[in-house]
Amino acid sequence: MRKKEMMAMLLAGGQGSRLGVLTKNKAKPAVSFGGKYRIIDFPMSNCINSGVDTVGVLTQYQPLQLNRHIGTGIPWDLDRRYGGVTILAPHVKEGEEGYWYSGTANAIYQNIHFIDTYNPTYVLIISGDHIYKMNYDAMLDFHKKNGSDATIAVLEVPLEEACRFGIMNADEDDRIYEFEEKPENPKSNLASMGIYIFTWEMLRNALLEAHERHHDTDFGKHVIPMYLEFNKNIYAYRFSGYWKDVGTIESYWKANMDLIQTIPEFNLYEDFAKIYTSSEHQPPQYTGPFADIKVSLVSEGCEVYGAVYNSILGPDVKVAAGTVVRDSIIMEGCVIGENCVIERAIIDENCEIGRDVHIGVGENIPNRLKPHIYDTGITVIGEGSVVPDGVVIGKNAVVHGITECGDYDNMRLESGETLEMTGEV
Amino acid sequence: MRAVGIILAGGQNAKLKELTQVRATSAMPIGSSYRAIDFSLSNMANSGISKVAIITQYNSRSLHDHLNSSKWWGFGDKIGGMFVFSPFLTQSGNSWFRGTADSIYQNMAFLKRSNEPYVLIASGDCIYKMDYNTIIEYHMQKNADITVVCKDMKGMDVRNFGVVELDGEGRVVEFEEKPLEAFSDTISLGIYVIRRELLIELLETIIPEGRYDFVRDIVVRYRKKLNIMGFICDGYWASVNSVESYYNINMDFLRSDIRNSLFFQEPYIETKNKDEPPAKYNSNSQVKNSLIGSGSIIDGIVENSVLFRRVRIGEKAIVRDSIIMEGCEIGYGCIIENAILDKDVLLTANQVIRGSGDEPFIVKKNSAL
Numbered sequence: 001m002r003k004k005e006m007m008a009m010l011l012a013g014g015q016g017s018r019l020g021v022l023t024k025n026k027a028k029p030a031v032s033f034g035g036k037y038r039i040i041d042f043p044m045s046n047c048i049n050s051g052v053d054t055v056g057v058l059t060q061y062q063p064l065q066l067n068r069h070i071g072t073g074i075p076w077d078l079d080r081r082y083g084g085v086t087i088l089a090p091h092v093k094e095g096e097e098g099y100w101y102s103g104t105a106n107a108i109y110q111n112i113h114f115i116d117t118y119n120p121t122y123v124l125i126i127s128g129d130h131i132y133k134m135n136y137d138a139m140l141d142f143h144k145k146n147g148s149d150a151t152i153a154v155l156e157v158p159l160e161e162a163c164r165f166g167i168m169n170a171d172e173d174d175r176i177y178e179f180e181e182k183p184e185n186p187k188s189n190l191a192s193m194g195i196y197i198f199t200w201e202m203l204r205n206a207l208l209e210a211h212e213r214h215h216d217t218d219f220g221k222h223v224i225p226m227y228l229e230f231n232k233n234i235y236a237y238r239f240s241g242y243w244k245d246v247g248t249i250e251s252y253w254k255a256n257m258d259l260i261q262t263i264p265e266f267n268l269y270e271d272f273a274k275i276y277t278s279s280e281h282q283p284p285q286y287t288g289p290f291a292d293i294k295v296s297l298v299s300e301g302c303e304v305y306g307a308v309y310n311s312i313l314g315p316d317v318k319v320a321a322g323t324v325v326r327d328s329i330i331m332e333g334c335v336i337g338e339n340c341v342i343e344r345a346i347i348d349e350n351c352e353i354g355r356d357v358h359i360g361v362g363e364n365i366p367n368r369l370k371p372h373i374y375d376t377g378i379t380v381i382g383e384g385s386v387v388p389d390g391v392v393i394g395k396n397a398v399v400h401g402i403t404e405c406g407d408y409d410n411m412r413l414e415s416g417e418t419l420e421m422t423g424e425v
Numbered sequence: 426m427r428a429v430g431i432i433l434a435g436g437q438n439a440k441l442k443e444l445t446q447v448r449a450t451s452a453m454p455i456g457s458s459y460r461a462i463d464f465s466l467s468n469m470a471n472s473g474i475s476k477v478a479i480i481t482q483y484n485s486r487s488l489h490d491h492l493n494s495s496k497w498w499g500f501g502d503k504i505g506g507m508f509v510f511s512p513f514l515t516q517s518g519n520s521w522f523r524g525t526a527d528s529i530y531q532n533m534a535f536l537k538r539s540n541e542p543y544v545l546i547a548s549g550d551c552i553y554k555m556d557y558n559t560i561i562e563y564h565m566q567k568n569a570d571i572t573v574v575c576k577d578m579k580g581m582d583v584r585n586f587g588v589v590e591l592d593g594e595g596r597v598v599e600f601e602e603k604p605l606e607a608f609s610d611t612i613s614l615g616i617y618v619i620r621r622e623l624l625i626e627l628l629e630t631i632i633p634e635g636r637y638d639f640v641r642d643i644v645v646r647y648r649k650k651l652n653i654m655g656f657i658c659d660g661y662w663a664s665v666n667s668v669e670s671y672y673n674i675n676m677d678f679l680r681s682d683i684r685n686s687l688f689f690q691e692p693y694i695e696t697k698n699k700d701e702p703p704a705k706y707n708s709n710s711q712v713k714n715s716l717i718g719s720g721s722i723i724d725g726i727v728e729n730s731v732l733f734r735r736v737r738i739g740e741k742a743i744v745r746d747s748i749i750m751e752g753c754e755i756g757y758g759c760i761i762e763n764a765i766l767d768k769d770v771l772l773t774a775n776q777v778i779r780g781s782g783d784e785p786f787i788v789k790k791n792s793a794l
Contacts, residue, residue, distance in 0.1 A: 281695065287716075292711070299719070301688070
């Protein structure tokens with residue numbers, strides 16, 4: 001039987017509900033990042049850059065955009081005769097009903113037969129939620145060298161923040177003896193990055209056994225504790241590069257802004273380990289005669305006639321003359337009219353903003369409906385929205401849908417208010 | 426499939442000076458992210474011509490590098506595909522292509538193994554967007570033997586082109602390559618439709634006679650014997666045939682009407698994906714009226730210029746009215762005006778390069794100053 005030494009299973013089914021309206025119609029891994037990329041491009045590119053050419057992508061929540069983005073895997077060289085990328089959605093099995101993926105390990109459990117077709121020695125489990133570059137092949141070497149049954153990539157975090165992570169307690173050889181999820185009094189600062197290499201034969205048995213005990217098996221909650229219970233060899237693989245979970249509006253915005261620093265900590269401009277993405281068409285980017293762009297990333301196909309400061313523009317964004325965009329993320333295909341002022345906003349794909357629109361004005365009042373999601377002064381305009389001429393929109397406000405002047409109170413949407421149009425967008 | 430395509434990309438052009446010492450004219454970088462051949466190749470794909478032969482000869486390495494996969498242009502189908510033909514040796518010796526007709530003749534198997542009724546021939550060094558279907562339809566409707574796509578240049582100096590005179594019905598009655606005195610304003614764009622079997626027949630007649638040029642020995646020589654029709658097109662068209670035209674074509678893309686029609690209206694012109702990150706503007710950048718390629722990092726001043734991919738403009742550097750090709754690095758305080766910097770030029774701090782409006786200064790590929 002043909003064999004793959006290591007294949008990857010990429011968990012991409014999560015909603016990422018703390019990203020609010022950004023994940024209303026698409027899964028978190030499909031959210032744009034850094035102008036031209038989507039979050040899933042980072043783990044996908046890491047795979048091919050590490051020589052992992054067989055990747056199963058597990059989808060569940062709103063997968064359409066993700067499916068279209070991945071296609072047959074051409075941008076990542078994952079269009080293969082043997083291997084390549086396969087999208088794995090929950091499905092009905094013979095003689096029983098279908099089940100949703102009820103946990104990270106359950107999703108792998110439901111695809112045991114898919115993994116078996118490649119007969120791998122090792123399986124890499126990663127998620128589509130994080131921004132980082134990593135060589136999984138080096139991690140595999142570490143796994144083999146230690147004779148591990150499982151290897152977990154860890155990041156050293158400040159001890160005072162350790163209570164927000166899954167913490168690995170390890171001996172001096174980095175062999176893990178204990179795992180604590182969000183501990184109140186952390187004993188170590190080794191945080192799990194959600195990246196695992198398992199020796200497949202043992203994991204396969206563990207998944208079957210764990211399924212007998214729980215029907216919503218999770219790697220952190222069930223599989224890792226089970227390995228520890230049976231005294232298996234689990235090692236912590238220390239990673240020291242840039243790694244960001246972009247799970248909230250604020251962390252998503254900050255991680256984007258990390259890219260515009262003069263010397264960014266996370267560098268996309270290196271010649272090795274490039275990040276690949278699907279770009280349907282890539283005309284050059286034009287900067288007009290009266291434009292002013294500083295400290296910003298501007299993607300292919302943009303036409304900028306106004307001013308753009310400390311911002312990130314996705315592909316094919318048009319910024320008209322007289323407009324100022326500051327501290328904002330404007331995603332693919334947005335058109336911004338003349339004489340607008342846009343500050344500290346995230347404008348999702350294919351929005352149309354009229355003329356003389358002001359976004360991000362007024363007091364920093366948390367969103368009334370979802371104060372835990374929108375509370376850092378960032379205004380979010382959902383995918384495909386239309387904002388009419390002359391409207392003023394406050395901080396922590398949310399607009400989604402095709403809006404007209406009459407939808408606003410006196411042409412204003414105050415800070416912390418939400419305007420979501422029902423119906424299809 | 427009504428037609429197969431042939432792109433003639435073997436040409437050399439001495440008027441491009443140093444720029445074509447290292448590459449074929451069809452591989453000339455255009456408009457920040459394209460190469461000249463992308464335009465005819467995309468036109469083929471967008472017109473539903475799924476089987477295309479690209480004939481290369483002169484300095485073909487650069488072109489083969491660009492054409493390393495057919496998937497960028499969507500030619501990966503089982504039916505059809507992209508075929509790149511270079512000169513090769515056979516038992517009977519031989520041979521470089523002795524002319525455009527000879528280059529097709531030497532790859533006759535491509536034509537004989539096809540069963541599409543028509544052949545569309547285009548050159549790889551012209552910049553335009555065209556739906557070839559309209560020409561094939563015109564060709565069929567007029568019962569033409571050969572259709573030549575023409576353009577009225579309206580008073581421009583056309584002595585560098587193939588000049589054509591059409592009669593009232595659109596028939597080509599006169600055709601002269603690079604005439605001393607132009608007899609009309611209409612030129613041939615180097616795009617032809619011909620029935621496949623007729624092309625085979627003509628090639629098998631002329632090559633043994635020692636005639637090797639498609640234009641001179643077929644179109645011009647047979648203009649009275651065959652029904653050769655002219656199809657007038659308008660819209661943007663430019664040929665990369667001199668340093669001046671190369672410079673002007675790139676600067677044309679600073680006009681929004683040309684960008685709109687070539688880049689933003691479907692169907693799109695496709696090119697090889699280089700996976701560069703977005704262009705990065707740092708805190709001292711001042712960019713006006715310029716095209717910036719992806720993967721570039723700008724710290725200085727750029728005006729009225731076209732920058733390709735992965736260009737670095739250092740602090741206090743000034744670039745004006747210039748073309749900076751892929752991978753160039755311009756150091757602190759350099760001044761570059763009216764220049765063309767070929768790929769991967771490295772300029773250390775405070776270098777000054779100035780050409781004139783009539784004659785851009787050319788810096789050769791891989792130069793380090």
